[in-house]
Amino acid sequence: MMDQAEKLRQVIEELKQKQLGNRMALPAIVPKRSARVITVTSGKGGVGKTNITINLAIALSEQGNRVVILDADFGLANIDVLFGIVPQHTLLDVIKNRKNILEILTDGPSNTRFISGGSGVEELLKLDRHQIARFIENMALLDKLADIIIVDTGAGLSDSVMSFIMAADEVLLVTTPEPTSITDAYALIKMVSNRDKTKSIRLVVNRAETTTEANDVLNKLVLVADRFLGLKLEPAGYILNDEAVARAVKQQQPFMLIYPKSYAARNIREISAKLVNKEDDGKTQQNYGIRGFLNRLVSFMRT
Ligand SMILES: Nc1ncnc2c1ncn2[C@@H]1O[C@H](COP(=O)(O)OP(=O)(O)OP(=O)(O)O)[C@@H](O)[C@H]1O
Numbered sequence: 001m002m003d004q005a006e007k008l009r010q011v012i013e014e015l016k017q018k019q020l021g022n023r024m025a026l027p028a029i030v031p032k033r034s035a036r037v038i039t040v041t042s043g044k045g046g047v048g049k050t051n052i053t054i055n056l057a058i059a060l061s062e063q064g065n066r067v068v069i070l071d072a073d074f075g076l077a078n079i080d081v082l083f084g085i086v087p088q089h090t091l092l093d094v095i096k097n098r099k100n101i102l103e104i105l106t107d108g109p110s111n112t113r114f115i116s117g118g119s120g121v122e123e124l125l126k127l128d129r130h131q132i133a134r135f136i137e138n139m140a141l142l143d144k145l146a147d148i149i150i151v152d153t154g155a156g157l158s159d160s161v162m163s164f165i166m167a168a169d170e171v172l173l174v175t176t177p178e179p180t181s182i183t184d185a186y187a188l189i190k191m192v193s194n195r196d197k198t199k200s201i202r203l204v205v206n207r208a209e210t211t212t213e214a215n216d217v218l219n220k221l222v223l224v225a226d227r228f229l230g231l232k233l234e235p236a237g238y239i240l241n242d243e244a245v246a247r248a249v250k251q252q253q254p255f256m257l258i259y260p261k262s263y264a265a266r267n268i269r270e271i272s273a274k275l276v277n278k279e280d281d282g283k284t285q286q287n288y289g290i291r292g293f294l295n296r297l298v299s300f301m302r303t
């Protein structure tokens, strides 16, 4: 017969085993996950950034990633127009502490979500350190809610766009095969390389007439950036010139949804698959997430 003490010891031992079992079921190290922040930009305007942002977001989402778009092209409400959705609130509401991050996330198609920038950046500059810290803490929830955050910027070499480029974990640089677009892309790469030669820039050629033309542009830019600027560009792919894009824009619907079999949609899917594969390769450098992004953004904007 077991005495009471012995019985108790046995129960405790069983409990311990159970707890151990539960603990073993968890991964040994729980990785602290941050979202990948990718800024989409270009030297010249009108080359397809917003269309690429939206359709890439949908492709990434369809491939199982949680995607949030940040519309940082302040002034022109681009994403809303292309989605045909009017957001109720903007980033400004979080900056002014009127809404929390969940309240400014608008549902887009295919499980994507987006944040309208509003006149956010200018307002951000007016905050004191304390208010900025609170804003960043509010936004930090995005690291838990998203795997990838895609930031759509305006074109050009302005200080504010440069801040978004330098603050991001990665940059997706869009150019068309037009010489003016290529020279402006090169000028932008040069500005980045003057600040940080290790910046991860992926290059996308949009509106190429043929695959050969696209690859020529990709190869040439990769070559000159390496030779003259010492910066390693990563070719991310191309999108053919496709009338499905303009047709979709007129209908205020992403081409991924209404023309999923178009050349453009196929090209976007290839870019998307490549972007996510890179991470598996372990090639992607550390992600600093939305917190790192905003901290850097604010510090760049203030200097
Ligand atoms: N692959 C493509 N094939 C055909 N037309 C395209 C393609 N990509 C973009 N376009 C056309 O270019 C227009 C501009 O695209 P978009 O608004 O995405 O450019 P953007 O770079 O975001 O412009 P901005 O610099 O003004 O923000 C589209 O409305 C569409 O008509």
Ligand SMILES: [Mg+2]
Binding pocket: 049, 050, 051, 073, 078, 153, 154
């Ligand atoms: Mg745009």
